[in-house]
Amino acid sequence: MLELKNIKKAFDGTTILNDITLDVQDGEIISILGPSGSGKTTLLNLILGITDIDSGKLLYDGQDLTRVPMEKRGFNIVFQDYALFPNLNAYDNITYGLKNNPGISSKEEVAELIELLGLEEHLEKRIEQLSGGQKQRVALARTMVMKPKILLLDEPLSALDGVIKESIKDRIKTIAREYNLTTIIVTHDPEEALTLSDRVLIINEGKISQYGRPEEIINEPNNSFIREFILNQLEIKRNNIFSLFRCEATA
Numbered sequence: 163m164l165e166l167k168n169i170k171k172a173f174d175g176t177t178i179l180n181d182i183t184l185d186v187q188d189g190e191i192i193s194i195l196g197p198s199g200s201g202k203t204t205l206l207n208l209i210l211g212i213t214d215i216d217s218g219k220l221l222y223d224g225q226d227l228t229r230v231p232m233e234k235r236g237f238n239i240v241f242q243d244y245a246l247f248p249n250l251n252a253y254d255n256i257t258y259g260l261k262n263n264p265g266i267s268s269k270e271e272v273a274e275l276i277e278l279l280g281l282e283e284h285l286e287k288r289i290e291q292l293s294g295g296q297k298q299r300v301a302l303a304r305t306m307v308m309k310p311k312i313l314l315l316d317e318p319l320s321a322l323d324g325v326i327k328e329s330i331k332d333r334i335k336t337i338a339r340e341y342n343l344t345t346i347i348v349t350h351d352p353e354e355a356l357t358l359s360d361r362v363l364i365i366n367e368g369k370i371s372q373y374g375r376p377e378e379i380i381n382e383p384n385n386s387f388i389r390e391f392i393l394n395q396l397e398i399k400r401n402n403i404f405s406l407f408r409c410e411a412t413a
């Protein structure tokens with residue numbers, strides 16, 4: 163279990179995250195949702211260990227990781243731009259991290275992951291020959307072969323169109339279930355957060371606005387920010403679609 167206790171972070175004297183306390187159970191999928199500038203990426207970076215925590219504690223399985231450097235935490239991230247090596251093919255990208263740590267995943271485990279992500283026919287392709295969704299799956303596989311204790315994903319679906327988005331969402335869920343992998347996802351899209359996660363952490367102006375299961379957020383929003391920002395966005399989306407149909411029907 164990952165635990166954050168009273169975490170605070172400021173940049174240049176401005177408080178960005180204030181008193182963040184939460185837990186993430188093993189195998190849970192959590193989305194961090196909030197408006198632009200609310201501190202989502204900062205929170206992800208604090209968990210990953212690339213940004214220092216000012217005060218508070220970060221524990222994993224009871225062990226204090228607050229001052230433990232990133233490479234010793236055993237967490238791993240897929241960045242928004244995938245950060246793949248353009249000079250290597252898909253397979254060499256996936257297995258890159260195993261060169262220096264060959265024992266982490268066996269050939270069979272790599273093959274199983276490739277199959278799970280539907281990448282068998284793309285392994286020889288260079289990165290530039292892959293679609294956005296295929297690149298995303300290669301990036302996921304590359305991170306997964308290293309068997310992270312926690313998988314962090316920064317806006318994993320934002321560059322993808324509707325159908326591919328749904329398929330990647332399903333694959334993320336399958337992987338989390340199959341490997342009991344704790345997965346933490348940053349997103350600004352309420353629909354994505356509510357349909358992908360076991361629990362959604364909504365932050366606003368650096369504070370936790372609500373942390374709960376999707377049905378709790380929808381049925382029992384904690385405050386007016388959630389009602390207005392999150393639920394209203396979904397309502398507007400829905401109304402836009404229905405008003406379009408009404409216009410077409412009366413045209």
Ligand SMILES: Nc1ncnc2c1ncn2[C@@H]1O[C@H](COP(=O)(O)OP(=O)(O)OP(=O)(O)O)[C@@H](O)[C@H]1O
Nearest residue numbers: 173174178196197198199200201202203204205350
């Ligand atoms: N290294 C830094 N130095 C100074 N300020 C920073 C730094 N990183 C982030 N900030 C500031 O912290 C605030 C939160 O940024 P963060 O990237 O965490 O927000 P976000 O919720 O991920 O936003 P977005 O959805 O736009 O990516 C912003 O006001 C940003 O300018």
